[in-house]
Amino acid sequence: MRGAGGCWKRLRLRGRRRSSAAFLLAWAACWLGLSASLLALLRRGAFPGRCTDESGRSILARLCLDYSSGVLTGDLCEDLCVAQKLVYKHCLYYDRGKKVIQADWRGQPIILKSKQEIFSSYQHLSMLEEVETQDITETELLLMAALEVKNVLGLELSNNTMGPLWTRRKGPHWKAQVASMWSLLQQEEYIFFSLLQDFSKHVLRIIGSCGHFYAVEYLTAGHAWHKTLFPLEDMAGSSLTGHRSRVRAIIDIALSFLDMVQHFDNDFSHRLHLCDIKPENFAIRHDLTVVAIDVDMAFFEPKMRDILEQNCTGDDDCNFFDCFSKCNLKVRKCGAQRANNNLQVICDKIFRRWFSPSLRGPLVSFPLQPQLQKAVQECAEPGRVDAAAHQRPLKSLSKLYHLLRVSQRELLRAE
Numbered sequence: 001m002r003g004a005g006g007c008w009k010r011l012r013l014r015g016r017r018r019s020s021a022a023f024l025l026a027w028a029a030c031w032l033g034l035s036a037s038l039l040a041l042l043r044r045g046a047f048p049g050r051c052t053d054e055s056g057r058s059i060l061a062r063l064c065l066d067y068s069s070g071v072l073t074g075d076l077c078e079d080l081c082v083a084q085k086l087v088y089k090h091c092l093y094y095d096r097g098k099k100v101i102q103a104d105w106r107g108q109p110i111i112l113k114s115k116q117e118i119f120s121s122y123q124h125l126s127m128l129e130e131v132e133t134q135d136i137t138e139t140e141l142l143l144m145a146a147l148e149v150k151n152v153l154g155l156e157l158s159n160n161t162m163g164p165l166w167t168r169r170k171g172p173h174w175k176a177q178v179a180s181m182w183s184l185l186q187q188e189e190y191i192f193f194s195l196l197q198d199f200s201k202h203v204l205r206i207i208g209s210c211g212h213f214y215a216v217e218y219l220t221a222g223h224a225w226h227k228t229l230f231p232l233e234d235m236a237g238s239s240l241t242g243h244r245s246r247v248r249a250i251i252d253i254a255l256s257f258l259d260m261v262q263h264f265d266n267d268f269s270h271r272l273h274l275c276d277i278k279p280e281n282f283a284i285r286h287d288l289t290v291v292a293i294d295v296d297m298a299f300f301e302p303k304m305r306d307i308l309e310q311n312c313t314g315d316d317d318c319n320f321f322d323c324f325s326k327c328n329l330k331v332r333k334c335g336a337q338r339a340n341n342n343l344q345v346i347c348d349k350i351f352r353r354w355f356s357p358s359l360r361g362p363l364v365s366f367p368l369q370p371q372l373q374k375a376v377q378e379c380a381e382p383g384r385v386d387a388a389a390h391q392r393p394l395k396s397l398s399k400l401y402h403l404l405r406v407s408q409r410e411l412l413r414a415e
């Protein structure tokens, strides 16, 4: 991260000279550096620390201090800092700067998140210091937001789909608004979720923001060590405690996983690849919809191709977490096309846990258990290199849909 920090500093200097083309170029270069150092951090593995109530509360107090002095703003600031309608509950997670805080907003549980604890830890927008704030036009801001999107998602979006990132109008608190927006735009996850809000029920809802903190819906997150992966007993108004209703819930969740696979494969202009599939990275809503909550390793096709296309001496060099391609030994380059797919990995890392008996014996007994087990096994098995390999995912998907729907009907009939 240190290297990237230096880069940003240079960028600020260059920004002072106000050559916007050079500024934007340098900016793009910094982003590349930053992404690389982020990846290095992720590879090393991050060790979460403890977050006490005391530090959780003081983080929000600090946020409100900055709000009252007009440094930052956002649609939730008033509720958090003045009306007390957004109330601290506890601190869930603390990793380096990253904070995840649980709170209550008008009776609804929410999560507040920020990659950095303190507002001033985010890069300043040098433009804000040197030109009169009122001189920054919305066009310039839109252009900057578009560049961020290009860097984070690898997508070039048209101006009108950038709406969720930039909706506010010039007003009395323009400077605080721009500074706040800028701090949010430095958080990849915020960009990702904001842009997909209106297109997908399988991504986390963003409720609002105050300064560098954004609020998302509170959901029931998965846990690898949990018997049913998702703690159904934790869900409010839980009628999911009996054996039969637990079986039914797991089938509903499995069907929602299939919907999500289908949706991420087909419904965006580019396929969305999930390269870190584990229970912790998904959560469920009350209606048992599966939601992706950690998208650090989610990439649209163009970015996926960039990531995969590396030099190689063997297939092992072409693995990127749950996404891999093959090494072309003639040119010593990994194929840009991913060789496996989201469904295979979900079958392997999620469905097997439910539908294949473990040493501890079957988790619960499903209708059609043997058929489900076989279908999951076939789905998880990496496609052998044969002519029909590309059709396999589709076949697996429809087979699983079929078996799960039949199971669902049988359970209903047995009521």
Ligand SMILES: Nc1ncnc2c1ncn2[C@@H]1O[C@H](COP(=O)(O)OP(=O)(O)OP(=O)(O)O)[C@@H](O)[C@H]1O
Residues within 6 Å of the ligand: 046, 092, 093, 095, 098, 100, 111, 204, 216, 217, 218, 219, 220, 221, 280, 283, 293, 294, 296
């Ligand atoms: N919307 C949510 N609802 C409920 N719990 C959540 C939510 N978001 C995050 N959590 C909890 O907080 C934890 C950390 O959140 P998050 O996954 O955002 O951190 P992270 O730093 O991205 O994790 P990692 O270090 O694995 O990438 C999660 O494991 C989950 O238990």
Ligand SMILES: *[C@@H]1O[C@H](CO)[C@@H](O)[C@H](O)[C@H]1NC(C)=O
Residues within 6 Å of the ligand: 139, 142, 157, 158, 159
């Ligand atoms: C977005 O808007 C800016 C400014 O209005 C314009 O210069 C640019 O061409 C637009 N881009 C697209 C993709 O529409």
Ligand SMILES: *[C@@H]1O[C@H](CO)[C@@H](O)[C@H](O)[C@H]1NC(C)=O
Residues within 6 Å of the ligand: 311
């Ligand atoms: C990959 O290999 C090419 C040709 O052998 C070489 O020029 C290039 O620098 C290598 N790239 C990396 C990232 O190692």
